[in-house]
Amino acid sequence: MKTIADIKAIRDKMQAQIINRDNFDAQAETRIVVGMATCGIAAGARPVFNEFVEQVQNRNLKGVKVVRTGCLGMCKVEPIVEILVPGEPKVTYVKVDQEKAKNIVAKHIVAGQVCTDYLVDEE
Amino acid sequence: MRELSLHILDIVQNSVKAEASVIEIDVNIHDGYINITIKDNGKGMDKELLNSVTNPFTTSRKTRKVGLGIPLIKMAAEKAGGSFKITSEKGVGTVVYSSFQIDHIDRMPLGDISETIVTLLDDKTDFVWKVRLNEKEFVFDTREVKNQLNPIPIDSVEVLVYLKSYIKENIESIIGGIIL
Ligand SMILES: Nc1ncnc2c1ncn2[C@@H]1O[C@H](COP(=O)(O)OP(=O)(O)OP(=O)(O)O)[C@@H](O)[C@H]1O
Ligand SMILES: [Mg+2]
Numbered sequence: 001m002k003t004i005a006d007i008k009a010i011r012d013k014m015q016a017q018i019i020n021r022d023n024f025d026a027q028a029e030t031r032i033v034v035g036m037a038t039c040g041i042a043a044g045a046r047p048v049f050n051e052f053v054e055q056v057q058n059r060n061l062k063g064v065k066v067v068r069t070g071c072l073g074m075c076k077v078e079p080i081v082e083i084l085v086p087g088e089p090k091v092t093y094v095k096v097d098q099e100k101a102k103n104i105v106a107k108h109i110v111a112g113q114v115c116t117d118y119l120v121d122e123e
Numbered sequence: 124m125r126e127l128s129l130h131i132l133d134i135v136q137n138s139v140k141a142e143a144s145v146i147e148i149d150v151n152i153h154d155g156y157i158n159i160t161i162k163d164n165g166k167g168m169d170k171e172l173l174n175s176v177t178n179p180f181t182t183s184r185k186t187r188k189v190g191l192g193i194p195l196i197k198m199a200a201e202k203a204g205g206s207f208k209i210t211s212e213k214g215v216g217t218v219v220y221s222s223f224q225i226d227h228i229d230r231m232p233l234g235d236i237s238e239t240i241v242t243l244l245d246d247k248t249d250f251v252w253k254v255r256l257n258e259k260e261f262v263f264d265t266r267e268v269k270n271q272l273n274p275i276p277i278d279s280v281e282v283l284v285y286l287k288s289y290i291k292e293n294i295e296s297i298i299g300g301i302i303l
Contacts, residue, residue, distance in 0.1 A: 003289075004267060007268060009276075011275045013278065036242070038191045041129050042124050042129070046238055051285050053280050053287075056280045065231065065279070066283075070140060123301065
């Protein structure tokens, strides 16, 4: 069974990676922000959050953080996810599910192309 | 909400919003009930606000908009043969207790507790999670983990993935085999 002592090994590995990376700084971090208020949670924000975490890990992406936030203000189109890539305007995706999360990582985070199908509909 | 663990996530988010630095969550499966206690040291509520969150319908006409999180878990507990209680003191903190009768037809499943635990992790807030079944218990204290991790943030993706499987294994060893 895994123990909490194993966490030290992860720390050592990650610390080595950070030292190896040239001029590491938190400002250069890409952030995936998942709305996690009541409406978001009821609409499936938790599995979406965890899918992003898994995708980032499986693709071994560095400098990408998945974080949760409170209400993003549009209950009807939850789960809502904001993508913040340094130096680029914020992109807000709506009605995100696990499938969309996979595509957002592949297309937007990795290939730098906004998934225009998932943006909020301006009626 | 389809799982008790989603209600827990939602109620703990209230504690995070109330700027708690330590949040203790106890999931105690005992005597035919799932008892869930969420205790924080956040900013707390005064009497007026406390009354309005427990009776949302009587206060919803006031200017202040009352949310859904607390009424939803209260309803879920009462529908499942359990009970609900909230106490709070301004400047001290808040305790939210709810219980659910395990074999009640309207009780929703406990769901994925480990996913709820990792979704909440961050560097600003400390959590003490307890999952108990009869004499067995699993305790997950983020202060311990952060000590080991320092200076790596607990919400780094690599750490989240590891902790999720660590927590899952340990919780399964406590409540494994029992369908909750
Ligand atoms: N742990 C807490 N500490 C301090 N205040 C709290 C706490 N929990 C709830 N409150 C107060 O009660 C209000 C209602 O909470 P509730 O969860 O029902 O709705 P909400 O958080 O406002 O919105 P949502 O519908 O997204 O949950 C909150 O806005 C907050 O003012
Ligand atoms: Mg709430």
